Amino acid sequence: MLASPEPKGLVPFTKESLELMKQRIAKKHNEEHKEDLQPNVDLEVGKELPFAYGNLSPGMVSAPLEDVDPYYNKNTFMVLNKKRTIFRFNTTSTWCTLSPFSSIRRTTIKVLVHPFFRLLILISVLTDCILMTMTDFVDWKAILENALLGIYTFEILVKLIARGIWAGPFSFVGDPWNWLDFSVTLFEFITRYLLPGFTSILNIARTLRILKIIPLNKGQRSLVGNLSHCVKKLTGVILLTLLFLSIFSLIGMGLFMGNLKHKCLRWPQENENETLHNRTGSLYDIREVESFYYLEGERDALLCGNRTDASQCPEGYMCVKAGRNPDFGYTNFDNFGWALFALFRLMTQDYPEALYHQILYASGKIYMIFFVVVSFWFAFYLASLFLSILAMAYEEEKQTHTEKAKKIEPKYQQTLKELQEGKGAAKTKTTQIEMKKISSTTMSTSVDMLDDATLRNKKEVKDSRKKCPFCCYRFAKIFLIWNCSPCWLKLKDFIHMIIMDPFTDLALIICIILNTLFLALQYYPLSVKMDNVLAIGNMVFIGIFTAEMIFKIIAMHPYGYFQVGWNIFDSLIVFHGLAELCLMNVRGFALLQPFSLLRIFKLGKYWPTFRSLMWTLSTSLVALKNLILLLFMFTVFSAVLGLKIFGASYKNCVCSIDQDCQPPRWHMHDFFHSYLNVFRILCGEWIETLWECLEVANRITCIPFYMMVILIGNLLIFYLFLALVSSFCSYKSTTIENNKEAKNVQLAVARIKKGINYVLLKTLCKKQNAKKEKLENINDTYIKDTISDNTLSELSNTQDFLKDKEKSSGTEKNTMTENENQSLIPSPSVSETVPIASGESDIENLDNKEIQSKSADGSSKEKVKQSSSSECSTVDIAISEEEEMVYEHEKTKHLKNGHERRSSPSQISRESKKGKIWKNIRKTCCKIVENSWFKCFIGLVTLLSTGALAFEDIYINQRKTIKILLEYADMIFTYIFILEMLLKWMAYGFKAYFTNAWYRLDFMVVIVFCLSLIGKSQEDLKPLISIKFLRALRVLSQFERMKVVVRALIKTTLPTVNVFLICLMIWLAFSILGVHLFAGKFYECIDPTSGERFPLSEVINKSQCESLVFNEPMPWENAELNFDNVGNGFLSLFQVATFNGWITIMNSAVDSIDVEMQPNFEDNIYMYCYFTNFIIFGLFLPLSMLIGSIVANFNKHKMKQGGSNIFITVKQKKLCRGLKKLMSEDSQNPIPRPANKFQGFIFGLVMNKIFSIIIMVLIFAHALILMMESEDESPQMEIALYWINTIFVLLYTGECLLKLISFRCYYFTIGWNIFDFMVVIFSITGLFLPIMVGYYLVSPSLVQLILLSRIIHILRLGKGPEAFHNLLLPLMLSLPALLNLSLLIFLLMFVYAIFGMYNFAYVKKEAGINDVSNFETFGSSILCIFQVTIVAGWDGMLSAIFNSKWSDCDPDKINPGTQIKGDCGNPYIGIIYFVSYILISWLIIINMYIVVIMEFFNIVSKKQAKTLSEDDFRKFFQVWKRFDPDRTQYIDSSKLSDFAAALDPPLLMLKPNKGQLIAMDLPMAVGDRIHCLDILLAFTKRVLGKDEKMEKVLSEIETGFMLANPFKITYEPITTTLKRRQEAVSATIIQRAYKSYRLRQNEKNAANIHMIDDDVDVKGTKEVIHFDKAKEKSIIQSQI
Secondary structure, eight states: OOSOSSOOOOOBOOHHHHHHHHHHHHHHHHOSOOOOOOOOGGGOTTSBOOGGGOOOOGGGBTSEEEOSOTTTTTTEEEEEOTTOBEEEEEOOOOSSOOOTTOHHHHHHHHHHHSHHHHHHHHHHHHHHHHHHHOOSOOHHHHHHHHHHHHHHHHHHHHHHHHHOSSSSTTSSTTSHHHHHHHHHHHHHHIIIIIOGGGHHHHHHHHGGGGGGHHHHSHHHHHHHHHHHHHHHHTHHHHHHHHHHHHHHHHHHHHHHTTGGGEEEEEOOSSSHHHHHHHHHSOGGGSOHHHHBOOOTTOSSOOBOOSSTTSOOOOTTEEEEEOSOOTTTTTSOOSBHHHHHHHHHHHHTTSSHHHHHHHHHHHHOGGGHHHHHHHIIIIIIIIHHHHHHHHHHHHHHHHHHHHHHHHHHHHHHHHHHHHHHHHSOHHHHHHHHHHHHHHHHHHHHHSTTSSOHHHHHHHHHHHHHTOOOOHHHHHHIIIIISOOOOHHHHHHHHHHHHHHTSHHHHHHHHHHHHHHHHHHHTOBSSOOHHHHHHHHHHHHHHHHHHHHHHHHHHHHHHHHHHTTSHHHHHHHHHHHHHHHHHHTTTSTTGGGGGGGGGGGGGGGGGGOHHHHHHHHHHHHHHHHTHHHHHHHHHHHHHHHHHHHHHHHHHHHHSGGGTOTTOOOOSSOOSSHHHHHHHHHHHHTTOOHHHHHHHHHHSOHHHHHHHHHHHHHHHHHHHHHHHHHHHHHHHTOOGGGOOOOHHHHHHHHHHHHHHHHHHHHHHHHHHHHHHHHHHHHHHHHHHHHHHHOOHHHHHHHHHHHHHHHHHHTSOHHHHHHHHHHHHSTTOOOHHHHHOOOOOGGGSTTTTSSHHHHHHHTOSOSHHHHHHHTSOOTTOOOOOOOOHHHHHHHHHHHHHHSHHHHHHHTOHHHHHHSOHHHHHHHHHHHHHHHHHHOHHHHHHHHHHHHHHHHHGGGOSTTGGGOHHHHHHHHHHHHHHHHHHHHHHHHHHHHHHHHHHHHSHHHHHHHHHHHHHHHHHHHHHOGGGGGGGGGGGGGGGHHHHHOHHHHHHHHHHHHHHGGGHHHHHHHHHHHHHHHHHHHHHHTTOOOEEBOTTTOOBOOTTTOOBHHHHHTSBTTBOOOEEOOSSOOSBHHHHHHHHHHHHTTSSHHHHHHHHHHOOSTTBOOOTTTTGGGHHHHHHIIIIIIIHHHHHHHHHHHHHHHHHHHHTTTOOTTSOHHHHHHHHHHHHHHSTTOSOOOOOOSSHHHHHHHHHHHSHHHHHHHHHHHHHHHHHHHTOBTTOOHHHHHHHHHHHHHHHHHHHHHHHHHHHHHGGGGGGSHHHHHHHHHHHHHHHHHHHHHHHOTTTSOTHHHHHHHHGGGGGGGSTTTSOHHHHHHHHHHHHTHHHHHHHHHHHHHHHHHHHHHHHHHHTTOOOOTTOSSSSOSSSHHHHHHHHHHHHTTOSHHHHHHHHTOOSTTTOOTTOBOTTSSOBOOOOOHHHHHHHHHHHHHHHHHHHHHHHHHHHHHHHHHHHHHHSSOOOHHHHHHHHHHHHHHOTTOOSEEEGGGHHHHHHHSOTTSOOOSSOHHHHHHTOOEEBTTTEEEHHHHHHHHHHHHHOSOTTHHHHHHHHHHHHHHHOTTOOOOOOOEEHHHHHHHHHHHHHHHHHHHHHHHHHTTTSOHHHHHHHHHHHHHHHHHHHHHHHHHHHHHHHHHO
16 A cells, blocks of 8 residues: 555755654654554665656755655655665664754765765675685785775765664664674774784674675665565474474484494404404404405495394404494484484485495395485475475565556556646656656566566567667668669569578578587597588588578668577677688687587577577576575675685695595685585585585584575575576467467478378379279168168267267367377276277278268267267166266257167167177177276286286296296286287277277287297297386276376476477587587596506606506596587486586596596686586576476366366375365364263363473473483483483373373274374383393384384374474375375386396496395395485496496306306496486476475465365354354354354454444344354355355355255344344434433432432333343243
8 A cells, every 4th residue: 555645746854844743743642543654665765766756956966855755754854866766864863863954964975875885885895705705815905905994984984974873764773784794894993903813703704795785786685585584484394394303313313323333344363362352442443444344446444234134244354333433424323413414414315325325234224214204204395395485485475576566557657647638748758767667677576477478579669669860770771771773672582582481491490400410420539531521511501501691681681680689699600600610720719619509599590489488588587687696696605705714724634634635626725616615515415525624624614604505505596496487387388479480480391291192192092083983882782781770870869969069068078178189198987998999880981081070170979989889889888977967868869769770670680690699799898897806806917917027036046936936927917918908809899999098008018928928938039028027017007096197297298398308409509518628538547556547747648648557558448427429418417417426527527638638637627617507507497497387287287177186086086185174173073071070180181281281391301311312322321311211101101091091982082092002002012122032132222212203293283383284284185196196106116126127137236236226136126216216326326337348347257046147237228227217207206396385385375365165164163063052053142252253264253343243234033143154154255255256155155054954944034233233222322312301301400309310210221121131031931
């Protein structure tokens, strides 16, 4: 609401203005009523004053003016600078604040508001930032720092004098950013001149000056406020995350405490007594390098465990607990702090595969469950909540800006109209300028306010209206518009006709694609012949593009040519190509060759999707410029801060992390490396650099610095990511307008298709003309002989049915058409019952075209045919209820005559016996395959055949019995599936069977079964056995949940193909660029003894490597992942995109020098920029495009289904409603109070809230005590913890007994009580079991973990915070969809695990394949696949599979127990295997995130919207029961106020509410009673407001109430609450008038008479009141 609708002029601020202001303040202070004013959005500080307030005269510039906003016009005045920017100052003169009329203050105000002052401060801050990034000391640096200190001091003094110290909200202290400036400046003075020894602390504090950029930019300042608002909203999620981090940390302590110290100790045969002495002494003092077993290339010793499924030590070693923990001792669960640190690492998914392997090595593979739960809960669910709240905050901000823009636009339109009418053209012009500025600012604050096409048109209109000087027009007309002679014009028209022809554009597209192919053909080593071919091709394409440019310039004139942006882009490409040809032999010009990649993007001119996405991206980045600048500023600030804190430590203490005392690659000794380190942290890779930081520095500085960068940086990144996703969600491919080039290409393709069709028709017609007459003569006879009346009637009736259906609603038709046309998306009825094919009818070859043409408009005919029997069948196929209703409705209209003809005896007699037998056979087959028991049997057999694959591991030959059973089982499964297929062929026919995608999948699986059996029988075909993993795909067609998920994934994924191709094109450009930069440069000379690279001082190039030692060649090896060709470049970029193995790739790139040159450490350090740019422009932005498109498709199909989740079945929708009721309050019946006094006393004690609070305090106290436990605690501490656990067990047992006594048998009707009872039983058992069987078998921590499980009571509704319940609600409501998606992921994991067993079981164990993660057995293979699912460590597995050469593996190695030889891998299969799995699983997981986030959006939107849910009505009737226990459906009007106050929001009406209730005008029956339905309808109307849909909702509520209460008591209302109130007011007025009349009549009477009259009146009033109450009581008793 704007405070000043009518702008007033500008008035100078004088002493009279100050006096009037004081008087106004004093007057308002005395008044009780306060005005509800709101600040004007257009008049905020920092904004430009609208021109509606008049022109700014020179005398008013930088002079005090009266504030034009009434909200601030109390104790403030306003100052404007030349740019009309608003500044506000306080008028009070307290705390050494000068008067606003002081010349000194006025002078400082002029300095402060001058634009040059802010520019000076900004330049000073940027200069200071540059100085802080410098590590080398120079003489002028100190002088410049002193000058900057003087500027900052001058700034503070100016602000102190101009604003005052403490005089109000606009004073110096009123701005928190001034506190920062003052603190840093004061600290700098103290440390520089008083405490010169604290220079390092000063350098750290000075980095805060970088943050001064935020208050200098209003957009960034408001953005920081929005982000702080987001953090407040994230409070609940942060607390929930901390809670679960603590819980899982305590669980980790109980499971893994001390386990990571178990190592393989050498057990020598000699000096055995000395070794035993060392073991009995202190094993922690053993030197790790000498005593423990190390794997090749590993930094830490091999971990082991005492469990059977843990890692075992090699021969000659034994597993003992000795030494320190891995990773410099920082990875462990020995106390709560380090356990919390490990869980935070798992939550952020940073290098989880290392911790994953360490735990499984030391504790056993069974603890994979722990990692699965942690990964799901933290990396998925809590991350989804974070993203949901951030997305909701961004949407709210965007909606707020949109509403502001909508309010501003009409206001300025009205102002413009007034100025046009009354004030002159000058003001009108200025107002138009102001409107343009306002519209541009509002446009930048909100993305996607208007449609893309509308914005594009506005931009074009704006560009067309730009005015140029007259001389420019004259120059363009003379030199840029070529209309020389008629001959030239004829040539121009001829070239225009050629160059604008559709086939020319098609030819240019082909040239661009061929040019891209030529660019992608670069590889190393490139032969001379191929190099010449590519060079010639490059010249040809340059010539083609040059000719295109010249012809277009001639055809369009230079003026018209350069008016188009794409033409300018084309001309730049041509100029670059010509320069490349001319300067080909010039040294250094090779750096410009990568710019030839821009030719790839010429496709964008002909690709509407590309243009639309790029336009959306550009507008989004412009609108989000403040957020991008804030993120960049934060990374610079963090890099400088890290440089100042840790720079010296990395130089002085580097020997603690490197034996040669060389700085690591990732350090903070200089700004560039510090910035790269911060960038790596923001990419999610922080744990390894943190270990090194902890070694060179201390925990007090390292951990807070890293936590700050991780938390704040990820908040900014996620906010930016969600903003981009939101903008791409609004992308609509249907609204894209094709330009002329794109239309030309479509026209050319259409002409080519037309020509091909014409040629085909001509050739076919020649063949058909010869047979035409013969077919026409046969046709009538054939129909009469073969078509029965039954078939003809059904055909005619079907066509009539189609015609009627086409007249019905179009939405149903379109939806069904879309569903039916998808290959894997049939309608639900089709998926359950497949009809007998009409293709097997006797008329399938006759008049087929006519039938198809009649049903070409829609798929109604297909629906009828697919959901009913074929024309020649009498099988009654089971149909759904909806289809049955439609069938019964249409049968009476259309099939009456046909039925009579079908049932006639003459037709039955004409049917042959063979036809009857054939129909009976098909009918029987159909009944069999449609039988539910048959379907269950096939489903069971499918699961068994799929599960049997898990037993075929490398040990299958050693298990002869299992192998024989599996062979027989395969044969049985094959025969069963073949039989099923034959039955379906008989029942449905070939056409219906093979037109259903799921049956085609079943057919493919049957073929796989047959081929695998053939492969077993013949030695030459044994490779066919490896395709058995495809058998598991049959599960997809057998279960409806799988079908629903697959259909939904296809719906959300397939429409994103265009976006995916654009992302692929961007990757192609980066891959080709990588080939230009790094092809052949990753080779290095390796020392075969150590495996290290020779230093550059020993080997310079390849020739020296080949003759290094006694003229014997050393290995000159290439990196596994390189950029020698585009394919390898794609794989390398894919690893960079998944942040797996990307450090190794970047190290190779940074060390590279040139082709056949030995790499050197960071010789080419700025190649880091290539990878950072790829992560930003090749990963972050394309990922936001792709996810935005997926979210848009998800919302689109969700709206088509009425807002329901697209990943659940119909049955699961009912389950969701049940889950919602289960999560709601009062979902269970209350426990009755016992009649026994003692039990009643205990019942009251237990049901008291204080009792619940005490139990929760005990639970948290126990958790706090568990946090004090550590691995190296003393025996006294162990005894104390044991007795503390015993006490808690006794307390929980007492609680359980009290509840059993008071609740009686009702105790076990509540799930939480059953859980508590089980905890008590297991706790007592766990307390005494170790004493009986020993502590070795049962861990003492078992009781602690069991008792800790009670902490989940905090999530119970009514027991814990309501915020936790609201955060768990999205998970519970999306649980069915998540289970469906999880089943699909598990099936995918199963299929790929089996495939891995068949192909990589014998791969050499190195890198990522080891004793825990391998493909030897199904369990180990699943472990590997789970690791790939969380995108962790798959690069190591692929590296092991890359071992395919003789130097890396042994192809003739004999594997015991099998006939398979060798331990080599297949790189090509490995690449396809891992890349395909990551992409498919990523798509599924992304949809899982979307499901939870959209469910959260749905819940929040329902709370914000004016809607009432089923829960609101249920709670209404629960409260009604308390006020109407006899179920009379009425309550007394006197109870209405209490009833309204007892309701839950949004129906709640807080007291005082009597006035609102009376205004509702509720009908009242006899006895002043109000009916339940009337109250419900009135309250619903109050919530919903005056909406168009309100009447419909009210009628639905009334109908539902009548159905639920059929025996409603009829009544006739006698009055309403409003009328009754009016009657009461009228009676009061009459009584007062009568009393005043009596008083006037008795004024002349004596005083005693007056007293007597008063007593009589009082007595009469009491009698009237008593009589009314007695009458009302008698009426109520009579009604009862």
